[in-house]
Every structure is written in C-alpha cells, then in structure tokens.
Amino acid sequence: MRDYYTITELTREFGISTRTLRFYEDEGLIHPLRRGRTRLFRPSDRVLVRQIMRGKRLGFSISEIRQIIQMYKEPPGEVGQLKMMLARIEEKRGDLRQKRRDLEETLAELDHAEESCLERLVELGVTT
Amino acid sequence: MRDYYTITELTREFGISTRTLRFYEDEGLIHPLRRGRTRLFRPSDRVLVRQIMRGKRLGFSISEIRQIIQMYKEPPGEVGQLKMMLARIEEKRGDLRQKRRDLEETLAELDHAEESCLERLVELGVTT
DNA sequence: CAAATAATTGACTTTTACGTAAACGCCGTG
DNA sequence: CACGGCGTTTACGTAAAAGTCAATTATTTG
Numbered sequence: 550m551r552d553y554y555t556i557t558e559l560t561r562e563f564g565i566s567t568r569t570l571r572f573y574e575d576e577g578l579i580h581p582l583r584r585g586r587t588r589l590f591r592p593s594d595r596v597l598v599r600q601i602m603r604g605k606r607l608g609f610s611i612s613e614i615r616q617i618i619q620m621y622k623e624p625p626g627e628v629g630q631l632k633m634m635l636a637r638i639e640e641k642r643g644d645l646r647q648k649r650r651d652l653e654e655t656l657a658e659l660d661h662a663e664e665s666c667l668e669r670l671v672e673l674g675v676t677t
Numbered sequence: 678m679r680d681y682y683t684i685t686e687l688t689r690e691f692g693i694s695t696r697t698l699r700f701y702e703d704e705g706l707i708h709p710l711r712r713g714r715t716r717l718f719r720p721s722d723r724v725l726v727r728q729i730m731r732g733k734r735l736g737f738s739i740s741e742i743r744q745i746i747q748m749y750k751e752p753p754g755e756v757g758q759l760k761m762m763l764a765r766i767e768e769k770r771g772d773l774r775q776k777r778r779d780l781e782e783t784l785a786e787l788d789h790a791e792e793s794c795l796e797r798l799v800e801l802g803v804t805t
Numbered sequence: 806c807a808a809a810t811a812a813t814t815g816a817c818t819t820t821t822a823c824g825t826a827a828a829c830g831c832c833g834t835g
Numbered sequence: 836c837a838c839g840g841c842g843t844t845t846a847c848g849t850a851a852a853a854g855t856c857a858a859t860t861a862t863t864t865g
Contacts, residue, residue: 555841555842557841568824569823586844621790623793638791662749715811715812740851811862812860817855824849835836
C-alpha cells in the first residue's frame with residue numbers, strides 16, 4: 550500500500566480531471582494533505598474518491614454524496630446526533646432501495662426489448 | 678383505464694411541474710395529443726413519463742433516457758439497425774449492472790455505518 | 806356574462822458540476 | 836540556466852435540466 554498518490558495518478562485511475570479533484574476538495578468531500586502547496590492523497594483519500602465515483606454513477610448529487618460520506622465517518626458522541634444519523638442512514642437506504650427497484654424494472658424492460666429484436670431477426674430469417 | 682390525463686394530473690402523480698413535462702416534450706421524449714393547444718396525455722404517455730422518472734432516479738441524462746426509451750419501441754425493420762440496437766441494449770445493460778454493483782456496495786457500507794452507530798449507542802448505555 | 810381557473814408560449818434565470826485559460830511556483834535534466 | 840513537466844490559484848465560462856415570470860388564451864362556473 551502506497552503512502553501517497555499524486556493528483557495525476559488519481560485522475561488516471563478514476564478517469565477524471567485535476568479540476569474535478571480540486572472541486573471535490575473545495576466541496577469538502579476530500580481533504581488531502583499538503584507538502585507546500587501540492588496535494589498528497591493518502592490511501593484513505595483514494596477510498597473516498599472511489600466512494601464519490603460510486604455515488605456519481607448512482608446519480609447522487611454532490612451534497613447527497615457528502616451526506617453519505619459523512620455516514621461512513623466515526624459516529625458522533627452524542628445520543629441525539631447518533632439517532633439523527635441512524636434516521637438519515639435509513640433514509641438513504643430507502644433511496645437506494647428505490648433505485649434498485651428502478652434498476653430491476655429497467656433491466657427487465659431491456660430484456661423484453663432484446664427479445665423483440667431477436668424475434669424480429671428470426672422473422673427476417675437471420676441466423677443468429 | 679382512463680382515456681386521457683391532463684397535464685396537471687400527471688404533475689401531481691409524478692411530483693413534477695408542467696414546465697418539466699413540456700420540457701420532456703420539447704426534448705422529444707413524449708408526444709401527447711392536442712385538443713386545440715391543450716395537451717392530452719394517453720396512458721402510453723403516462724407509461725413513458727414513468728420510465729423517464731425511473732431513468733432520472735438512476736442518474737441517466739435526458740439523452741440516455743431517450744436512447745433507453747427508443748429501445749422499448751417497435752424494433753426497426755432492417756437487420757443492421759436491429760443488430761445496432763441489440764448492441765446498444767447490451768451496453769445499457771452493462772451500465773445498469775455497474776450501477777447495481779455500486780448500489781450493493783453502498784448499501785453494505787450503510788449497513789456497516791449503522792452498526793457502528795448502534796454499537797456506539799450501546800456503549801452510551803442507551804436502550805434501543 | 807364576468808370572474809376565476811387552468812393552460813399555453815416565450816424569455817429569462819438558476820443550479821450543479823465541472824471546463825478552460827491565464828499566470829505563476831517548483832524541480833530535475835541536459 | 837533555461838526548459839519542460841507537473842502542480843497551483845484565481846477567475847470566468849458553459850451545458851444540462853429545469854425554475855420563474857409575464858403575457859395571453861381558453862374554459863368553467865357562479
């Protein structure tokens with residue numbers, strides 16, 4: 550496990566630009582270390598970027614991703630806070646379950662569309 | 678099954694604005710009938726809107742949703758077109774499978790975060 | 806029939822998530 | 836040492852996906 554990654558290493562790994570990574574830092578999603586002015590990304594930062602990319606692929610906004618990331622952090626020390634966090638976790642889980650339903654339905658419809666295409670090919674006498 | 682829905686009925690049902698529905702029409706995602714200038718949404722339009730909302734929740738862009746919607750339509754008559762459509766279906770399926778992996782991982786992490794919170798509550802002596 | 810209600814179009818604005826460009830710092834190499 | 840390559844900041848620009856507002860036109864209803 551590497552100590553630090555440079556910004557360009559991460560841009561290559563995740564297929565994003567330096568601008569994007571700096572933007573995520575501005576948004577408070579990541580907090581890489583500094584040596585002088587240059588950023589040093591720790592493995593933990595890299596994990597965060599991975600989580601950000603996952604969130605993006607799922608269509609979450611930056612602020613939603615921020616919320617989700619905060620849930621992975623050390624749980625807070627106060628009871629009220631903890632209960633709030635549990636509620637928000639449950640909420641996000643609801644979002645994800647909805648997405649899963651959407652996903653399964655869309656997949657099913659794609660299957661159906663594919664079948665129609667295959668049937669049509671058979672009608673046309675194409676040997677698949 | 679109703680013959681037609683008004684635009685406001687659909688806005689209420691899907692929690693979107695009239696502007697949004699007109700926008701989708703401008704984008705060529707739906708094609709409601711007209712009586713004079715007022716739009717008449719058929720059940721099939723309603724189904725389309727439902728598919729659009731699903732796509733949106735999954736983070737697909739309008740043009741991706743347009744592509745997906747086109748796959749549900751009557752398959753084209755020409756062999757080349759059919760094969761292209763099959764390829765695009767397979768591609769979208771790939772996207773969806775990636776989303777599903779992302780989703781399961783995020784759900785797992787939320788489970789983990791929840792457990793941490795619950796443990797912390799127990800430490801604090803809170804009877805859940 | 807007048808007033809309220811609902812719908813339309815068109816123009817302009819906003820928000821999100823970056824892209825792009827300018828101008829500069831630091832560092833190793835030929 | 837100057838040059839290329841990588842990195843930085845600051846500032847402005849932009850595309851997508853609507854939201855907002857104004858002016859206008861039906862439609863319904865008391």
